[in-house]
Amino acid sequence: MMIERYSQILVEFFERMNSWEHGIVADRGISLPQMHLLEVVGNHGQIRMKDLASRMGVTTGTLTVMAHRLVTKGYLVKEKDPEDNRSSFVTLSVKGRREYEMHHHLHGHLIEEIVSFLGDERAASFFKDLEEIRELM
Amino acid sequence: MMIERYSQILVEFFERMNSWEHGIVADRGISLPQMHLLEVVGNHGQIRMKDLASRMGVTTGTLTVMAHRLVTKGYLVKEKDPEDNRSSFVTLSVKGRREYEMHHHLHGHLIEEIVSFLGDERAASFFKDLEEIRELM
DNA sequence: TGCAAATAGTTTGAATGTCAAGCTATTGAC
DNA sequence: GTCAATAGCTTGACATTCAAACTATTTGCA
Known part of the structure; x- marks a missing residue:
């Protein structure tokens, strides 16, 4: 049955990604959740605490x-909104x-490897599927 | 540039999966790592502590x-190996x-939804790609 | 045989992540 | 001008995680 097999592939993909991510972050003295925070702030630029928490x-x-x-460790800067003191x-930083x-x-490097492995066309269709599945969940 | 776009799709897919998993586990009073343990033991059957930790x-x-x-909460049974008392x-349970x-x-249900959304052929190629990318990482 | 090294697991201490609930301060609406 | 809503902080409780030190057992080899 394909369902069982696909299920296992998805679960193992997820685990692999998790440990890949963990591996590249660990030796920089940052935890995964901390990196995630940095990522969201980096993508978004200046962001309100409330919005950051929700994202x-x-x-x-x-x-x-x-x-x-993260402020204490020097990765982040926090400032009051002069318009709204709350x-x-x-x-x-x-x-x-x-x-x-x-x-x-x-x-980016990982994506490059994936694209060069799959080739442009298959990569395009793969990421299209991935995007649509994300919406599905 | 496609790299940026693909990168974002992958990251967001990962986040979505994480929160999907979290959502279905949370209201059962089990944490994600605990569920993961149950999953590994369930897939493997009887397993040695050492091997479980490594997996x-x-x-x-x-x-x-x-x-x-998990033993205390009644989900798991732990027994000494009579052949090796360590x-x-x-x-x-x-x-x-x-x-x-x-x-x-x-x-399984999620996979069914994905397959029914993509159709058999696209699903087959998607999961094949996913599997190969996993190896790549 | 007997002892040293390897192995399996446990304990402890420290740091982090997480939430819910209750708290303070500020703003906004009527 | 008061009262509700909002933003954020604090605290207490519990879970995850590791490293390091420890115990008990087994195995290898001299």
Whole structure:
């Protein structure tokens, strides 16, 4: 039965990706959730704490703690919104941006490998499928 | 540039899968890592602690704690190996197996949706690509 | 045989991630 | 001007995770 087989492929793909990601992040002294935060801020630019929490899928309580750690370690800058004193914005520091770029570059490198392995046409159809499946979930 | 675009699709696919998995596990009072343990034991049957730790990609110290929690909650059974008194085997309890089957079933259901969306042919080629990319990483 | 090295697992301490709930301060609406 | 909504913070509880130190057992070899 194909269902069983496909199921296993998907699960193992997910695990592999997880450990790939973990591997490239671990020796830089950053955790996966921390890198994820840097990624979201890097992609978005200046972002409100509230919005960041919602994009990351964590509560604001969780984010308060995480962001504070990253500010302390020098990856993140946090500033009050002068228009609304309840609110804060975070951005990447120079150090944070360097880390983000490096990570982003590694992603790009992986994609290049995939494309060069599949060839342009198959790659296009693969990523199209992947995108549509994402919508499906 | 396609690389940027593909990169984003892959990252977002990963995030989506993560939260899908989290969603279906959360309301059953089990964490993702715990479910992962149940999955590995369920797929493998009786397995030695050492081997389980290695398959899960955690240290034996981590596993000792996790397994103990799952034994306490009644999902897992742990027995000494009579041939080697240093070693133990774990298996799913009836309750654990029920949880495993349920989860496995949900995976199957997702795959069915994907296949019915893509059609047999595109699905076959998609999962073939996915499998080969997994090897690539 | 007997002892040293290897192996399986446990314990502990430290750091992180996570949530829910309750809290403070500020803003907005009527 | 007051009251509700909003943004964020704090705290307490629990889970994940590792490294390092430890115990018990087995195995290899001199």
